[in-house]
Amino acid sequence: MKLIYLVLDGVADKPEDGPTSLEVAKHPALDKLAKEAKGGLMYTIGRGIAPESDAAVISILGYNPHEEYTGRGPLEAVGAGLSLREGYEVAFRANFATIDPETRRIIDRRCGRNLTGEEAHELAKALDGLDLGVHHGYARVVATVGHRAVVIIGSITHRLSDAVDNTDPAYAKHGYVSVARATFQPFVAKADPLEDTEEARLTAELVNRFTEMAISILKDHPVNHARMREGKPPANAILLRDSGGRLPRLQPIGEKFGRRFGAVAEMPVEIGIARVLKMDVEPVSPPTNDKESDYRIRLEATLKLLARNDVVYVHLKGPDEPGHDGDFKAKVASIEAIDKYYVEPLLAEIENKDVAVLVTADHATPYTRRAHTDDPVPILYYHPLLENDKLSRFTERECARGTLGIFEHGWSMLPRVLELL
Numbered sequence: 001m002k003l004i005y006l007v008l009d010g011v012a013d014k015p016e017d018g019p020t021s022l023e024v025a026k027h028p029a030l031d032k033l034a035k036e037a038k039g040g041l042m043y044t045i046g047r048g049i050a051p052e053s054d055a056a057v058i059s060i061l062g063y064n065p066h067e068e069y070t071g072r073g074p075l076e077a078v079g080a081g082l083s084l085r086e087g088y089e090v091a092f093r094a095n096f097a098t099i100d101p102e103t104r105r106i107i108d109r110r111c112g113r114n115l116t117g118e119e120a121h122e123l124a125k126a127l128d129g130l131d132l133g134v135h136h137g138y139a140r141v142v143a144t145v146g147h148r149a150v151v152i153i154g155s156i157t158h159r160l161s162d163a164v165d166n167t168d169p170a171y172a173k174h175g176y177v178s179v180a181r182a183t184f185q186p187f188v189a190k191a192d193p194l195e196d197t198e199e200a201r202l203t204a205e206l207v208n209r210f211t212e213m214a215i216s217i218l219k220d221h222p223v224n225h226a227r228m229r230e231g232k233p234p235a236n237a238i239l240l241r242d243s244g245g246r247l248p249r250l251q252p253i254g255e256k257f258g259r260r261f262g263a264v265a266e267m268p269v270e271i272g273i274a275r276v277l278k279m280d281v282e283p284v285s286p287p288t289n290d291k292e293s294d295y296r297i298r299l300e301a302t303l304k305l306l307a308r309n310d311v312v313y314v315h316l317k318g319p320d321e322p323g324h325d326g327d328f329k330a331k332v333a334s335i336e337a338i339d340k341y342y343v344e345p346l347l348a349e350i351e352n353k354d355v356a357v358l359v360t361a362d363h364a365t366p367y368t369r370r371a372h373t374d375d376p377v378p379i380l381y382y383h384p385l386l387e388n389d390k391l392s393r394f395t396e397r398e399c400a401r402g403t404l405g406i407f408e409h410g411w412s413m414l415p416r417v418l419e420l421l
């Protein structure tokens with residue numbers, strides 16, 4: 001039996017806050033699957049942890065991120081095609097953001113979510129290769145998707161350390177796992193060294209210099225003048241988080257589970273994870289406004305990978321962004337689009353074939369909270385030969401009734417599912 005492992009980024013909400021997006025959305029294909037599936041719930045890393053996607057995805061692919069993990073930065077970097085000079089470079093996930101340059105108050109961490117690829121590319125070009133003026137320090141900057149970028153802080157001569165704090169106040173760094181803060185002071189933070197070493201002090205100094213230099217360069221950049229003329233928020237700062245100095249050394253997933261794994265990934269961090277785990281990666285273009293075409297491309301990639309692999313991991317970003325934006329209607333619409341343009345034709349393709357389907361999320365992004373939370377996510381496991389749980393729909397509350405029970409840690413879920421395959 002083969003397996004399609006579908007992850008809907010941030011699809012879960014907080015049922016205590018009222019009807020969830022999954023409850024309100026019309027998703028007949030997911031519901032059809034639910035009626036023939038087993039259900040369950042999962043804390044993707046553990047209770048009390050509101051994870052970012054990077055550590056959560058590592059976890060739900062069967063790896064305990066508390067054991068061997070090195071942060072999101074290096075994964076974003078490898079997903080964007082960059083490599084790191086270990087010991088002398090530290091990679092960060094970055095956001096172009098809108099701030100008040102006088103007070104450093106953050107107005108929008110994602111500069112209106114309307115930064116185009118070309119704009120981001122131009123802005124990154126203005127910062128890439130920057131000489132930081134001390135310790136032979138430099139910065140490499142590459143724009144990825146929308147307001148997202150990768151920043152690498154390096155030194156030609158001095159060893160650096162990834163033990164430095166985020167300048168993005170929305171996430172708290174707990175070792176290598178960053179956790180979304182429910183509330184935070186909206187100011188560009190100073191990067192503090194997180195250990196008492198010369199390397200960490202020096203890295204923090206370079207990060208802070210880069211942040212200041214970037215603010216003064218971006219302020220007068222023609223892209224920002226044009227954006228302001230159009231009434232759009234300028235991308236006049238760059239916030240850093242999730243430092244890491246090397247890739248995690250994880251056993252390739254094919255070797256770990258004795259099966260061939262393929263991956264359809266839209267965003268650099270998931271592409272990076274799939275590369276690190278040596279999956280057969282079929283990168284697809286980043287999400288656009290044409291959902292019908294986006295999901296057709298993703299379905300074609302899934303079927304191509306299914307022909308030559310045992311498990312295909314598919315990560316769809318869809319519901320996460322409207323969850324962050326607190327946009328309930330858009331979150332509902334994104335679930336409906338996935339159902340109509342991806343799940344429904346997928347089910348038609350695999351009908352009467354030996355293919356099981358697992359559907360879940362990497363974390364909850366409740367539209368009521370506008371951030372990731374530690375709520376458990378629903379799991380639906382359809383296997384044509386297994387007894388089903390008589391669930392009526394794919395929702396948080398329905399899946400909670402399922403016989404798979406509650407997984408306390410995401411990393412124990414995939415081994416269990418593969419055991420049942």
Ligand SMILES: O=C(O)[C@H](O)COP(=O)(O)O
Nearest residue numbers: 053095110148170320324
């Ligand atoms: O969209 C992303 O890249 C992340 O999932 C959320 O990150 P953000 O809080 O910086 O938008």
